[in-house]
Amino acid sequence: MLASLLIYGGGRAGVVNTSFAFKQLAEDAAPTPSTSPGNPNPYRFSVRRVEPAVLDLVADFEKHRDAKAWDKALATLGKLAESDTNGMIPQGENMLLPARLRIRQLVQTLPPEGLRAYRLFNDPRAKQLFEQAQAALTDPSAPAPGARTAPAGGEEVVLLEKVVAELFFTSYGDRAADQLGDAMYERGEFDRAARAWAMILNEYPDTRLSVARLRLKLAAALARAGRWDDFQPAADLARQSAGDAALTLGGKPTTAAEFLASLPKPPEGGRAAPVAQGLPDKIAFPDSDEPAWQFAYRGPAARQTLAQMLANAGNQGSVLVSIVPPSECDGKRVYVHWLGITSALDVETGKLLWSSHKHSILNDRWQQFLWQADPDLFFMAVTPDAVVAVGAEPERVGQGNEVGRLICRDPATGAQRWTTAGGTLDTLCATGRPAVAAGVVYAAFHSNQSTDMQLVAVDLNSGAILFQLPLGTAPALNNQWNGRNRPAPPSIVATPEMVYVVTNAGLMLAVNPARRAIEWAVMYEPPSNSVTRVAAANMGLSPNFATESPPFFDGRTLVFKEVSGPRVVSVDTMNQRVNWTRSVAVNDALVAVSPAGFQTLGAALSSYALASTKDTPPLLKWSSAGVMGAPRMNVAIAGGEFHMFSPRGVFRVNPSNGDFLPPPLRGRDMSSLGGVLHVVPPVGDKPGRVITVSNFNITAYPLKKP
Amino acid sequence: MTPRTLHFSTARVAACVMVLIAFVGTAAAARAQAPQGGGVIVVQAVGRATARPNRLELRATLAADEAAPADAAAKFRQAQQRATEEVKKLEIPNLSIETNAMTIGGANPAAMLAMMQGNVPDAVGKPNFHLSRALTLVLTGVDKLDEEKLVDTVIKITERMKDVGVNVGISGPQNMAEFQMAQMTGNLANGKPGMVFKYDNPDALREKAYAAAIADARKKAAKLAELSGIPLGAIASITEGPAVSSEDETPQSVNFFNGITINQPNSASPNLEEVRVIVNLTVQFGVEKK
Numbered sequence: 001m002l003a004s005l006l007i008y009g010g011g012r013a014g015v016v017n018t019s020f021a022f023k024q025l026a027e028d029a030a031p032t033p034s035t036s037p038g039n040p041n042p043y044r045f046s047v048r049r050v051e052p053a054v055l056d057l058v059a060d061f062e063k064h065r066d067a068k069a070w071d072k073a074l075a076t077l078g079k080l081a082e083s084d085t086n087g088m089i090p091q092g093e094n095m096l097l098p099a100r101l102r103i104r105q106l107v108q109t110l111p112p113e114g115l116r117a118y119r120l121f122n123d124p125r126a127k128q129l130f131e132q133a134q135a136a137l138t139d140p141s142a143p144a145p146g147a148r149t150a151p152a153g154g155e156e157v158v159l160l161e162k163v164v165a166e167l168f169f170t171s172y173g174d175r176a177a178d179q180l181g182d183a184m185y186e187r188g189e190f191d192r193a194a195r196a197w198a199m200i201l202n203e204y205p206d207t208r209l210s211v212a213r214l215r216l217k218l219a220a221a222l223a224r225a226g227r228w229d230d231f232q233p234a235a236d237l238a239r240q241s242a243g244d245a246a247l248t249l250g251g252k253p254t255t256a257a258e259f260l261a262s263l264p265k266p267p268e269g270g271r272a273a274p275v276a277q278g279l280p281d282k283i284a285f286p287d288s289d290e291p292a293w294q295f296a297y298r299g300p301a302a303r304q305t306l307a308q309m310l311a312n313a314g315n316q317g318s319v320l321v322s323i324v325p326p327s328e329c330d331g332k333r334v335y336v337h338w339l340g341i342t343s344a345l346d347v348e349t350g351k352l353l354w355s356s357h358k359h360s361i362l363n364d365r366w367q368q369f370l371w372q373a374d375p376d377l378f379f380m381a382v383t384p385d386a387v388v389a390v391g392a393e394p395e396r397v398g399q400g401n402e403v404g405r406l407i408c409r410d411p412a413t414g415a416q417r418w419t420t421a422g423g424t425l426d427t428l429c430a431t432g433r434p435a436v437a438a439g440v441v442y443a444a445f446h447s448n449q450s451t452d453m454q455l456v457a458v459d460l461n462s463g464a465i466l467f468q469l470p471l472g473t474a475p476a477l478n479n480q481w482n483g484r485n486r487p488a489p490p491s492i493v494a495t496p497e498m499v500y501v502v503t504n505a506g507l508m509l510a511v512n513p514a515r516r517a518i519e520w521a522v523m524y525e526p527p528s529n530s531v532t533r534v535a536a537a538n539m540g541l542s543p544n545f546a547t548e549s550p551p552f553f554d555g556r557t558l559v560f561k562e563v564s565g566p567r568v569v570s571v572d573t574m575n576q577r578v579n580w581t582r583s584v585a586v587n588d589a590l591v592a593v594s595p596a597g598f599q600t601l602g603a604a605l606s607s608y609a610l611a612s613t614k615d616t617p618p619l620l621k622w623s624s625a626g627v628m629g630a631p632r633m634n635v636a637i638a639g640g641e642f643h644m645f646s647p648r649g650v651f652r653v654n655p656s657n658g659d660f661l662p663p664p665l666r667g668r669d670m671s672s673l674g675g676v677l678h679v680v681p682p683v684g685d686k687p688g689r690v691i692t693v694s695n696f697n698i699t700a701y702p703l704k705k706p
Numbered sequence: 707m708t709p710r711t712l713h714f715s716t717a718r719v720a721a722c723v724m725v726l727i728a729f730v731g732t733a734a735a736a737r738a739q740a741p742q743g744g745g746v747i748v749v750q751a752v753g754r755a756t757a758r759p760n761r762l763e764l765r766a767t768l769a770a771d772e773a774a775p776a777d778a779a780a781k782f783r784q785a786q787q788r789a790t791e792e793v794k795k796l797e798i799p800n801l802s803i804e805t806n807a808m809t810i811g812g813a814n815p816a817a818m819l820a821m822m823q824g825n826v827p828d829a830v831g832k833p834n835f836h837l838s839r840a841l842t843l844v845l846t847g848v849d850k851l852d853e854e855k856l857v858d859t860v861i862k863i864t865e866r867m868k869d870v871g872v873n874v875g876i877s878g879p880q881n882m883a884e885f886q887m888a889q890m891t892g893n894l895a896n897g898k899p900g901m902v903f904k905y906d907n908p909d910a911l912r913e914k915a916y917a918a919a920i921a922d923a924r925k926k927a928a929k930l931a932e933l934s935g936i937p938l939g940a941i942a943s944i945t946e947g948p949a950v951s952s953e954d955e956t957p958q959s960v961n962f963f964n965g966i967t968i969n970q971p972n973s974a975s976p977n978l979e980e981v982r983v984i985v986n987l988t989v990q991f992g993v994e995k996k
Binding site: 566583584585586603604606620622623624625626648651658660664 | 768769770771772773774776777780781784785788834865868869870871872
């Protein structure tokens with residue numbers, strides 16, 4: 001990954017100049033209408049792309065390079081630098097890269113004689129910046145001319161990044177990247193350190209630096225970052241390169257073997273499986289259908305009202321009735337976001353610990369939810385420190401001006417810490433699945449009048465807005481009942497170093513929060529259903545037409561299926577490429593991912609196994625049809641079995657062949673559509689719980705002691 | 707619940723609803739068929755035979771709907787295999803599964819309906835590859851089960867089959883297309899019957915009903931002849947009329963659908979009740995010369 005190593009440029013007219021103006025990549029992602037000529041698919045999220053003239057210049061450069069016309073090739077690079085390169089350029093079948101990164105790749109394609117010409121023109125400027133960085137290293141107080149504010153730290157880092165980003169292929173690029181890697185390593189940013197050293201090893205073939213040392217450094221960074229898949233081959237190469245030679249690393253004499261032995265070890269059992277539903281190895285389901293407790297968030301009055309509405313409103317009403325609210329369980333409490341009401345219940349007793357509103361507030365608002373609001377636009381993320389909810393405030397639903405809020409609460413008390421209501425984001429609408437990483441909440445926002453989407457980073461503790469980054473324009477979903485065009489709500493996955501935005505519209509964006517910029521994006525087949533679930537129901541399609549499922553991320557591989565999307569997509573975030581895509585039923589939800597494959601749930605629970613060859617999409621291994629009815633379902637993995645909550649009860653499924661393992665736990669929520677299942681393992685004397693969240697109830701059953 | 711004693715009712719003769727006595731020259735039809743030199747007596751008779759149903763048919767459907775035809779086929783095969791295995795696992799004597807008509811390919815009904823409603827194809831997605839098959843779960847010997855046991859067995863079958871995704875006992879419209887069809891036919895509440903009780907030898911039952919009807923005709927004709935003081939001759943002709951379905955046994959057409967009269971003996975019922983076969987005969991007797 002080349003997160004911090006992008007080339008920027010700025011040229012001088014009239015001379016051959018291949019240094020590029022430095023501009024923030026945030027500008028690359030400025031939104032354009034979804035009718036952008038570079039985005040022919042109207043159902044795909046649209047990011048800003050470069051003008052066709054830039055693509056012509058790229059083609060010209062390649063032509064001159066192939067003809068070994070260095071003057072012309074370098075002149076074309078100069079023209080590119082003077083062009084408006086604030087946009088993305090397609091690369092290959094499914095990648096989008098910032099134009100400036102693509103241009104850097106063009107420089108990389110120069111043969112040795114072309115590279116010599118390039119260095120002839122660009123070494124002086126690289127030398128100047130590099131020497132300024134060395135000066136800053138010895139005198140940290142020295143100002144860096146032209147340096148921008150660096151979120152990442154010292155001035156020397158800014159200067160080194162500048163050399164690496166703009167002038168990496170000059171004679172100073174490798175040394176700048178090496179020093180940048182050292183700086184990142186010292187700061188504990190091991191991924192960035194690894195990227196810097198990998199960049200030299202992979203892209204700077206004539207470096208005079210010690211390859212053995214670089215490989216050992218890379219292995220160390222990978223080990224510290226916990227990237228065990230990458231670590232082992234890197235360590236093998238380092239051992240091979242260094243042999244038994246004596247080295248000095250970190251100021252200490254050592255050998256490659258000693259150094260590698262001193263690094264952290266991978267966990268027992270190999271690399272961790274991608275996160276599915278991490279649950280204990282052994283659990284014992286109850287024999288009785290009798291619940292430990294049940295909480296009906298749709299009380300009898302609400303159910304009667306809804307039944308009447310269903311009779312009157314037909315399909316449209318069925319959507320409201322079928323809502324399974326987002327829920328999370330931290331072992332102590334189960335949290336539910338029910339149409340703007342965030343609540344927490346005690347796992348053991350079922351006691352309602354806190355609730356943001358009285359549930360009765362909905363009693364006179366059902367009609368508004370039916371005709372004016374979208375009951376599918378409520379989301380939640382839970383961390384040990386916070387409950388972050390996205391959605392309209394119930395008291396404002398029906399007033400015509402409701403927007404989705406981002407609201408943070410204390411998980412123990414429910415006390416509101418902050419909200420986006422009343423501040424800078426007051427008129428903007430939060431939407432989609434938020435994410436929290438390193439004390440920062442990431443959420444998507446748009447205005448009610450447009451589908452231009454931006455990523456907003458908010459400090460988890462204070463609610464202060466850290467940055468707003470325009471992402472692009474989402475396609476407007478056909479929203480037949482209240483006239484508003486709304487974007488598909490995105491799903492966000494965040495790490496301290498990178499934020500991934502699955503747009504649910506055929507595009508996944510990788511955003512560097514430190515740079516506040518889109519670093520790369522991948523395209524895949526977008527959902528061709530441009531309708532909301534309510535509109536779909538009005539067309540006679542199933543109310544669970546648009547199943548929502550979270551992305552799965554193991555630190556390297558991101559696997560997701562977009563809402564109503566035709567494919568499951570696996571992205572290698574380290575190498576920035578699509579591993580594979582697999583066609584599945586559009587109504588299916590992605591419910592589990594493992595190194596061996598993935599499972600989807602829709603009309604059937606289906607298991608797909610990764611193929612032995614890299615380019616072959618996963619194969620359908622087994623499929624178990626059942627009665628699946630809810631628009632939000634999951635699979636909990638515990639005791640070596642899959643568990644799912646269907647309208648027929650809680651089922652255990654053999655993961656190897658899909659057989660249902662009798663008997664099912666029918667339970668006490670059989671009139672529901674099923675939904676989401678949480679398993680809380682026993683702790684001490686406290687019995688564990690199986691907690692089901694349906695479209696009617698939250699029900700807990702006692703686990704037996706295994 | 708008190709177990710009902712199983713019984714197999716014998717044919718019984720129903721009351722005659724109409725008697726026609728025709729002499730030569732009074733009815734063209736009778737005249738044409740009258741024995742030479744004599745008159746005729748024409749009677750209408752109803753014969754009914756009833757039996758306790760001994761076969762239960764549970765109608766079911768299996769379907770797979772996928773973007774990739776190969777996936778649809780694989781999922782369909784597995785679903786069918788699991789349904790068959792589940793029937794075996796039930797270990798219910800006399801339960802079998804019959805496969806019926808299969809639909810291969812094409813768009814799913816909901817997407818087709820959406821397009822029928824004027825929604826552009828792009829708005830409803832690409833049509834999936836659709837596979838579906840009608841199944842019949844057949845339970846024989848139900849006449850030997852008491853009602854309680856029968857109900858328990860039916861529940862066991864339907865519940866287990868639903869668990870493995872077999873849509874058993876369709877009783878209402880499943881999508882907008884069926885909903886609209888049900889609205890058109892006025893059959894909104896019930897839809898298609900998903901459960902049918904049958905008697906597995908309707909020919910024998912019909913034979914009994916014929917015999918009963920002939921006996922009834924003879925009885926009526928004899929009485930009429932006696933009252934008229936004329937000797938009753940042999941049967942000259944028999945015409946089978948439309949089936950009778952109502953309790954008053956008035957001959958009538960059973961059902962109309964798209965203008966076609968369906969003459970359907972009542973040998974099957976969606977309800978657990980006696981299976982009835984009712985025949986309606988017009989029997990013409992000759993009159994012997996004194």
